[in-house]
Amino acid sequence: MDIEKKGRLSLYGVFKEVFNWYPSEYPAAERKLLFKLDLSILIFACLCFFVKYLDQTNISNAYVSGLKEDFALNGNELNYFNGCYYTAYVIFQIPGLLLLSRPQLARWLLPTLEVLWGICTFAQSRVTNVQQLYVLRVLVGMLEAPVFAGTHFILGSWYSGPELFKRAGTWFICNPLGTMVSGYLQAAAYTNLSGVGGMPGWRWLFVIDGIFTIPIALIGFIIFPGIPDSPRPFYLTADDTALAKKRLERAKIQKPGKLGLDVFKRTLRRWHIYAFVFCYICMIISGYALSYMNLWLKAEGFSVVQINQLPTVEYAIQILTSWVGTTLAAIYPSWIIFSGMTACVTFSFICMIVWKIPTALKFVAWYVFGLAGCSSPILYSTVNTVVKNDSEERALILGAMMTFGYSFQIWVPLLLYPTVGPVGAPRWPIGWPVGWVFYLLLYCGFITAILLHKRSTLKAEEDDETESSAVEESVLFPTGAQFKE
Template sequence: MTAIEPKKGRLSLFAVFKEVFNWYPAEYPAEERKLLFKLDVSILIFACLCFFIKYLDQTNISNAYVSGLKEDFALNGNELNYFNVCYFTAYVVFQVPGLLLMSRPKLARWLLPTLEVLWGIVTFAQCRVTNVQQIYACRFIVGMLEAPVFAGIHFILGSWYSGPELFKRAGTWFICNPLGTMVSGYLQAAAYTNLSGAGGMPGWKWLFIIDGVITVPCAILGFAIFPGIPDSPRPFFLTEGDIELAKKRLARAEIKRPGKLGLDVFKRTLSRWHIYVFVFCYICMIISSYPSGYMNLWLKAEGYSVTQINQLPTVVSAITIVASWLGTTLAAIYPTWIIYTIVEALLMFSTLCMIVWNIPKPLKFVAWYLFGFAGCTSPILYSTVNTIVKGDSEERALILGSMMTIGYSFNVWVPLLLFPTAGPDGAPRWRKGWPVTLVFFFLLWAGFITATVLHKRR
């Protein structure tokens, strides 16, 4: 049984609770449970650190913008959007090449730690910028170096795990996204309060220094513990027996190991429905998720203090952490389409509140915070891709990369049209943006249901 198939029979509440924490099933042989533990300690620790730092470095520009960067550089209009455009342009261009490189066994083990060291250095550099053009350049380089991280780690997880164990670990790993966003807010608030003026620098510049100090040591750790994929050079903590067992697990789960990489991967991928449906789903996810990350702009417009602007949105991140872990885990127990339907219904309710806009302030806070439930939609979607396309390693890498490439290409221009920072329809009101968001939340749900139906019919 795969994780996207309906689960047989009914589970009691206690059985569900037990299954949520059942990472090492008793029916597994002892050596297999030991292998899973080794993989969790190595892959998940580095993947979580890497992903946490990626979102720490990705969101610090927004926190810096509302904490003094805008005033220090006399910015106005859509500069914050332009910062993100530079980042996502590079992110898009280098996505598929990065994923295809990640599918190569000899490169899979070293690529992510190397890229993390490099983007840590560029993160440091942002504390010394003297004009807005330098910020644009730094954001482009960081986007280029971070491009393969998200989809690449999903690819790595799908190369070692399968079924419910994959869903549980993908959800646990994904909590580092909101955790990085949340910690970035607290770090910026602390830097603004305690470090403003230290070393002759404003508080927002200290955030980049702190992020760089965190990034580089974690990247160095990756060189020692990140195992790549089962066909990569063996790390010190895995025995030859572990590797053989891992390969037997892949054969048992019908997960194809890497083969020859050639142009044929494009031909066979484009001849199947997978890439079209999953890329469509991710486009919908990207467009619908964009405005929910800008609660800080609403708080700034409402006149909240800098500390409150940085801290209050962390509640969204806290909800996202719980939703990412629990929602994805429940998707390994119950049919995924049920979990997806419940989550999308909550998100569409929040969006309707934003379309109406003139609602009581407590309800507005509830609407912003409910967006945190979107945290489980991405790991469920990517785990479903890993499950459905497990029979072709190169196709799986190409689809994961294409989802990010084409999906994030919309982040290059859609925000400028639908989510402008300034103007009568600008942030956070977005008279055009919120209705479009509602449509794409619905289309995301419809696309996911379509993928589930097509796979079952096969």
């Protein structure tokens, strides 16, 4: 479906297209294959992503639910916990993505890592000092490194076009869903499990998270298919695999090739890595504070249960916009969706910069931040679409985005978003203005990438037409033949 046709869709037509996952014009075999892939890739990826963000968020929820008091923490320890996690996350990002691009490893890597991080998650419930927690956050960050960008790579290896955007948006809802459920779990653990087994409620959150993680990892060993060139799982037939590869050829998605230094050379010669890494760095810097509504609620004197539950409204909005926004980006030009989202998020940033506004308006501002939920899946789906003709470059860019983006996550919060002090949470008189600037830069970078891709596409089409004309001419008039008697 081209852009012009999309623009003529009625409201009912748009509604139908949002839910049209298996288009009637597809052959029955292709619709069946898509259904199998959705049941396998999406189920495992969604569950895996859910527990990842459940674990990534529960350190913040534990901090405001008794961890701080139990370990007598009075400084920027929450930022240090996150710093340990993200340092390991950054270091193992690109190696993890390049390993995931290897067909023989792709099926087993993510389930294996999930088993290991599940063990480390359990261990966090038994720490006796803050140093042990720092070490475990490093291990969890290392083991979770390839999950996010790696799943985008897997999705881009099976799906293309509107299919890809719809699945990426659906999968990404597990980010806010995991964060949201973590709040409810921590509230329930604080209320119902405090003192059970001699453990405070915040420790039980890590136990519950570990209980979720291990079974999901075991399911992954059975159903996760890796990439099309990986060993076939039991539910895919030889015909299914052949059809999947034909679909890739039709969409001009290149299958994995040789992995060598040439991957770095050709990637660094192209504009893709610079534009998309810049976008993700801006997204990370601008989005750090958006998930810390709980710190504002704590400063305002809300109860522990309210501190854990009220932010879940923002995550519910993220769930809706992650799915609907990304799906609409498959129907209409993605820059239109990105522009509307940027305008809404700008309103919230301005409220936070002004700060002295009614509490009700501040609640609205926090919740409107949830509209930014579709920015990440749209950006990553765009990368998969733009760089589809080079599998290794695509893996390297996805890994580089996470590496450089989260490298800023390690130190920027300490400068812009300190937990305590005159410029500390949740006021952040420096952090909010800087965050807004970087969000606008994200928008500019995304639009620039779209324009560069359009220019590259037009140039490629012109080159193809020129080459085709040359071939036709050579066929009609072989060299020198037109001058022969």
